[in-house]
Amino acid sequence: MKKIDASPSRMSRHMLALRVAGLVVDRRDAQWVRCRRNPKLAPDIVAIIDAVMAATPEAREDAA
Numbered sequence: 231m232k233k234i235d236a237s238p239s240r241m242s243r244h245m246l247a248l249r250v251a252g253l254v255v256d257r258r259d260a261q262w263v264r265c266r267r268n269p270k271l272a273p274d275i276v277a278i279i280d281a282v283m284a285a286t287p288e289a290r291e292d293a294a
Contacts, residue, residue, distance in 0.1 A: 253279070 234241065245265050248254040253275075256265045267279065 236244075245254065245256070245263070248265070249256060253268055253271065254265045255268050256263050258264075267276070271279075
């Protein structure tokens with residue numbers, strides 16, 4: 231897992247948008263909020279997310 235170069239407040243806003251959209255679910259772990267992809271997503275949505283993630287520059291660098 232790579233570290234993302236973004237402030238905690240910026241990440242919080244982005245994760246809120248993903249939670250509202252139903253793409254991620256979260257749970258509290260002491261002071262941290264752990265987020266993961268919603269396991270109830272339809273397979274076609276999962277395929278789209280996977281394709282977008284695979285197309286990122288970071289993913290292409292990792293594959294090289």
